Amino acid sequence: MRKLGVILFLFVFVQLNAQRRIVVDVNGKGDHKTIQGAINSLADASTTPRIIFIKKGVYNEKLYIEKPNIIFEGEDREATIIVASIARDEWRCGHTDDWGVATMNVGANDITLKNLTITNNFGFDFKEKTIWCASDTSVNKERKLRKDGHQMALRTMNMATRLKAINCRFRAYGGDTVSPWEIFNGMWYFKDCIMEGGVDFYCPRGWAWAENCEFIAHTGPAAIWHDGSGSQDSKTVLVNCTFKGYDGFLLGRYHREAQFYLINCVFADNMRDSAIYRVPTSNVIEWGDRVYYYNCHRKAGDYRWFKDNISKDLANKINVDWVFGSRWKPAE
Numbered sequence: 001m002r003k004l005g006v007i008l009f010l011f012v013f014v015q016l017n018a019q020r021r022i023v024v025d026v027n028g029k030g031d032h033k034t035i036q037g038a039i040n041s042l043a044d045a046s047t048t049p050r051i052i053f054i055k056k057g058v059y060n061e062k063l064y065i066e067k068p069n070i071i072f073e074g075e076d077r078e079a080t081i082i083v084a085s086i087a088r089d090e091w092r093c094g095h096t097d098d099w100g101v102a103t104m105n106v107g108a109n110d111i112t113l114k115n116l117t118i119t120n121n122f123g124f125d126f127k128e129k130t131i132w133c134a135s136d137t138s139v140n141k142e143r144k145l146r147k148d149g150h151q152m153a154l155r156t157m158n159m160a161t162r163l164k165a166i167n168c169r170f171r172a173y174g175g176d177t178v179s180p181w182e183i184f185n186g187m188w189y190f191k192d193c194i195m196e197g198g199v200d201f202y203c204p205r206g207w208a209w210a211e212n213c214e215f216i217a218h219t220g221p222a223a224i225w226h227d228g229s230g231s232q233d234s235k236t237v238l239v240n241c242t243f244k245g246y247d248g249f250l251l252g253r254y255h256r257e258a259q260f261y262l263i264n265c266v267f268a269d270n271m272r273d274s275a276i277y278r279v280p281t282s283n284v285i286e287w288g289d290r291v292y293y294y295n296c297h298r299k300a301g302d303y304r305w306f307k308d309n310i311s312k313d314l315a316n317k318i319n320v321d322w323v324f325g326s327r328w329k330p331a332e
Contacts, residue, residue, distance in 0.1 A: 022050070026057035035061055035072070035082065042067050054080050054116070062086070062100065066158075068108040074115035077167055083119040088150035088176070089143060093133035102155035102179070106163060113165040120151040123173025123198070123218075148174045148198045148219045155179045156186070161206075164189035164330045170196070173218050177201040180208065183230030189320070189330035200225035200253070208236040209323050209330075217245025222253035224276075229257040232287055237261040237323050244268035255279035259290040262306070263315055267298040275305035 022038045023030035030053075032038040038052045046069045054072060056079040063082065074080030084103040091101045099105060103120050104113075126147040133143040151174035156163060161182050170178045170193065177197030180188040186206025193213045195202050199220030202210070205227040217223045223243060228234030236259070243251060247270045252260065260276055276291045293306040294315040320331050 020051070022052050023055065024052060024059075025055040026059055027055075030055060035059055036063055039063070039065060039067060039070070042070070045069075049110070049112070054082075056080055058083060060084065062102075063104045064100070065104065065106045065111060066108050069110045070108075071112040071114065072116060073112075074117075077115045077117055077169055080115060081117045081119060083121050085121040085125060086151065087122050087145050087174075088152060089133075089145055090129075090131055093131060093135050093143065097157070098152075098155055099157050101150075102152035104154050106154070106156045106160050107158035108160055109162045111160070111163045113163075113168050115167050117169040117171065118153045119171040120153045120174075120177070121171075122151045123147050123149075124171075126173070146174070150175045151177065151197070152179050153177045153197075156181055159185075161185040162187050162328055162330070165191070165193055167192045169194040172197040172201065175199040175201060175220060176203055179203055181205045181227075183227055183234070185230075187324050187328045187330075203227070204236050206230060206234050207323055209320055210236075210238045210241055213238070213241045215241060215243045215245075217243075217249035219246065220250075222250050222276075224252040224260075226252075226254055226258040226260055227256045228259045229283075232257075235259040235261060235323060237263070237318060238265060239263045239318070240265070242266045242268075243271060245271070248272045250274050250277075252276035253279050255281040256283055257285060257287050259287075261292045261294075261310075261318060262296050263294045263318055265293075265296040267296065267306070269298060269300035271298065273303050273305075275303075 024032050024035050024038050042050050044067055049069045049071050051071045054074045056075045059082045062084040088101050104118050129145045131143050133141050151172040153170045153172050175198040178195050183205045188204050188208040190210040190213055196216035198218055200222055203225040215223050226236040250272050292310045294308050294310050296306045
């Protein structure tokens with residue numbers, strides 16, 4: 001009986017420790033002054049979520065997340081800001097892959113983001129810069145960095161397959177702001193988020209759900225993009241989302257296998273009359289042009305290309321479970 005009591009005590013201790021909330025305060029009034037310091041303090045593994053609560057402030061950090069089951073919860077979305085300035089074109093001149101190319105680099109499963117602003121500030125604070133790029137295959141290895149080049153706020157790597165973001169803002173001026181990339185098993189859930197950037201600034205690979213999100217295009221030939229080449233079932237679903245941007249912004253594109261569903265979405269009046277399109281590519285597209293709309297509108301008048309092309313019955317079935325099946329229940 002005593003042995004059973006000890007085992008029960010240890011179990012409760014481990015669970016309570018796993019659930020303990022670590023407080024980060026840039027002003028030094030928490031357990032850590034930096035978010036990376038809080039991450040580093042955690043055990044490498046946990047079967048239950050660990051909570052890192054981030055108080056209001058500007059955190060000038062590039063984050064590397066390699067430990068699973070962490071909830072990053074900000075005190076206030078507009079006042080809890082994580083920011084770094086990184087041009088992917090410059091990063092890849094000295095590195096062989098994208099690990100470290102974003103403000104938040106995620107290489108672990110079951111990561112949750114709440115009430116945060118995550119910014120790659122390169123394009124917003126742009127100053128002309130020419131670099132020497134040893135890895136460039138051209139004769140002239142000088143590379144002039146572009147204000148609208150790839151600038152990732154969020155990037156997943158290393159087989160990370162499950163991430164959710166609730167009431168977050170992801171900011172960049174250039175392309176690929178939100179890049180959750182894993183074609184075979186990637187599952188990504190976004191709710192009540194704002195995403196802004198340049199070309200393909202929301203570009204999930206695998207299965208993705210975005211609900212009540214706002215998309216803001218600063219530049220580029222497409223706002224959203226999808227890579228569903230890992231499985232014919234892969235899809236990106238956007239429900240009750242709004243889209244706005246510069247005059248004549250384009251909604252989306254793809255150049256690999258893709259499958260888009262836009263349900264109850266609202267498009268700004270200044271969006272170009274141009275459907276989600278296939279980029280000319282040498283990639284073989286076996287599964288066809290799979291772009292579907294239901295009950296999407298534009299105040300100044302609807303364009304013909306986003307008229308309903310799925311039934312009401314199917315639209316009513318499209319929910320989180322329809323996207324992820326039994327593999328993941330992110331809303332629970």
